[in-house]
Amino acid sequence: MNMGKLSRVLLRVLAALAVLAAFVALDWYPTVKDLGLLRRQRGDLERKIREYAIMAARFNFPDEAETSLLTQADGELRRALPLVENDDAWMASARAELLKREKGLANLILVFGKAEGFGPGRPGLTAWLRLQGQEIRQSFEAAEPWRRYLWHGVFPMDPAAGERLASRPLGIALEAPLPVLFDFINRVSWGAARLEIVRLRLEPAGESARAWLVCGGSYLVTEPSPWRVKMEHGEGDEELLIDRDSPLLLRKVDPLLAPRVEKKELPAAPPVRGGTAGSPW
Amino acid sequence: MVRARPIEEAKSERARFYQIRYFLGYPMAASHAAAELVRHVDALIAPLRLRAVQIDLGLHDLGFELAVEVSGGGPRDVRRRLAVFLERLRHVPNITLADFSGPGPTTRGGGVRVFTVNGRAELQP
Numbered sequence: 001m002n003m004g005k006l007s008r009v010l011l012r013v014l015a016a017l018a019v020l021a022a023f024v025a026l027d028w029y030p031t032v033k034d035l036g037l038l039r040r041q042r043g044d045l046e047r048k049i050r051e052y053a054i055m056a057a058r059f060n061f062p063d064e065a066e067t068s069l070l071t072q073a074d075g076e077l078r079r080a081l082p083l084v085e086n087d088d089a090w091m092a093s094a095r096a097e098l099l100k101r102e103k104g105l106a107n108l109i110l111v112f113g114k115a116e117g118f119g120p121g122r123p124g125l126t127a128w129l130r131l132q133g134q135e136i137r138q139s140f141e142a143a144e145p146w147r148r149y150l151w152h153g154v155f156p157m158d159p160a161a162g163e164r165l166a167s168r169p170l171g172i173a174l175e176a177p178l179p180v181l182f183d184f185i186n187r188v189s190w191g192a193a194r195l196e197i198v199r200l201r202l203e204p205a206g207e208s209a210r211a212w213l214v215c216g217g218s219y220l221v222t223e224p225s226p227w228r229v230k231m232e233h234g235e236g237d238e239e240l241l242i243d244r245d246s247p248l249l250l251r252k253v254d255p256l257l258a259p260r261v262e263k264k265e266l267p268a269a270p271p272v273r274g275g276t277a278g279s280p281w
Numbered sequence: 282m283v284r285a286r287p288i289e290e291a292k293s294e295r296a297r298f299y300q301i302r303y304f305l306g307y308p309m310a311a312s313h314a315a316a317e318l319v320r321h322v323d324a325l326i327a328p329l330r331l332r333a334v335q336i337d338l339g340l341h342d343l344g345f346e347l348a349v350e351v352s353g354g355g356p357r358d359v360r361r362r363l364a365v366f367l368e369r370l371r372h373v374p375n376i377t378l379a380d381f382s383g384p385g386p387t388t389r390g391g392g393v394r395v396f397t398v399n400g401r402a403e404l405q406p
Contacts, residue, residue, distance in 0.1 A: 062291055070294050073301045080305055150340050154297070154304045178323060186316035189308035196308045200315055200336045240303055240340060242296035249292040258299050261306030264313055266320060 059250050066252045077154070082192055086223045087168060094170055094193035094217060101191060102184060105174060112171040115140045125175045128210050132201065136171060139199040139214035143169035145229045148198075151218065152231060153240055163220040168227040170195065173212040181211050186266050193217045307404075311338045314375065314404045318345060321373045329366055332395060338404075342377065347398040348387070359394060367398065375403045 062070065084090045095111045102109060110125065112118040115137035118129050129136065142148055145167040155165055174184065181202065189195050195215035202211045218229070242249070248257070315336050322331060332348035349366065351359050363381070370379045379400035386394035 056288065059288055059291075061287065062294070070298055073298045076305060077301045150307075151304055154300045182316050182320045182323075185319065186313050189312040194308045195312075197312055197315055197336075197338050199338070200334075202319060202334045203332065240300050242299055244292060244296070248299075249295045253295050253298045255302075258302035258306075260302070261309045263309060266313075266316055 055247065055250055060252050062252065069253055069255065080194065081165075082219045083163065084219055084221055086221060087166065087225050087227050090166075090168070090193070090217070090219045090221065091170065094191070094195065097191040097193060098172070098188070098195075101187065105176060105180070105184065108174045108176055110171075110173040112173075113168075115171070118171065118173060122175065124205065125173055125210055128203070128205070129173055129212060132212060135199075135201065136212060136214065140169045140171065143198040143214055143216040145216075145227060149229055150196075150240060152229075155229075155231075162222055164222075164225055165218065165229045166221045166225045166227040167216055167218045167229050169198065170215050170217065171212060172215065173210070175205055175208050175210045177207070178209050181209055182266055185211070185213070186264075188213065188215065190263055193219075307340075310404045311343070314343055314402060318343070318373070318376075318402055322347060322370070325369045325373075326366065329362060342401050342403050345400050345402065346382075347400075349396045349398055351386075351394045351396065353392055363396060370398070370400070373402075375405060377401050377403060 082090060082093065084093065091113050098111060099106045099109060108122070110118045110122070110129075116133065118126060120126060149167060172188065174181070176184065185197075185200065188197065195217050198214045198216055200211065200213045202209055204210075221228075315338065318336065319334055322334065326349070330350040330352070332350050333346075334348075335346045337344045349363070351362060354362070367379060367381070370376060377400075379398060382397040382399050385396075387397045388395045
């Protein structure tokens, strides 16, 4: 075989090898890779199906006792919401029960329904509130139900006929010695209004301290209300979500896993370390 | 498929039970957590001084901001006192995060420096 013929054969072999390499790189290898991925995904799916089948086989349907617990919970929720005629009635009721519960502080407490609505009240406290005006306004806005409502998933889509779910902000301010303020803050949610603190600010003022709180409360109202909670929630809303795949939901509800929160007084004041007893900070 | 729908309905009802319990307990848990936090900070702030406390309540925890005043002392002494306070704060029950908002004071003047501490604490309803 002469050199020319040999080199032609060699070239054909190299060309064939190049075509084969191109086929491997562009078709065979990606296909094998995709097949591997599909196999892994199928394996994962089969494993999930097996696990779910095992869990479903262990599923405990509610019995009479559990159904009673579930019904009681709905009843508790219904009773927890004050039913009022209009928004002003709720404000008045929340204010009245706060002042009644904190009888000793009634003259020191300012309750206001809008950011600049704290009135003349006590001069030092009012002047301080005016300095805080922007933050108080932002807090009121943050508590508006179309911006922030934590409980969309808790309430049924359609309340009873003639009732609307509403929520509105409420401001509270007072100036008092620190231990008195601590107890006040702790008890602010104890009433039927079930006030939820949105923001709280505390600053020293001489021998006492000043505080303002912006709170929100949910209630049922019979008249049309600008504070009505829309059942669809906005972007960025926090939500009370329960993982639907949680094993917790496969078994009967356990009240011990969600114990009732009871009213709890603050412990007695610890001994003062450094500083001056009675001096706020 | 026959069992799937009743299972989903039962799961929804159970989820709702836990959600209702959380909703009912939240206001008291939140106000207690806020009051406890301020009480703890008051107990351990000395010899520093607390200028302001601000607390924002969330669904599962709260965020706090403390304006802490340090008077006198050189930079090393100030850092040491702040470090002691921060360490004590981090040991307060339910506090999950506490740190300075920046490397230096947010305001200074007249021998007084004010630092901002931000953090988070659990509600544990």
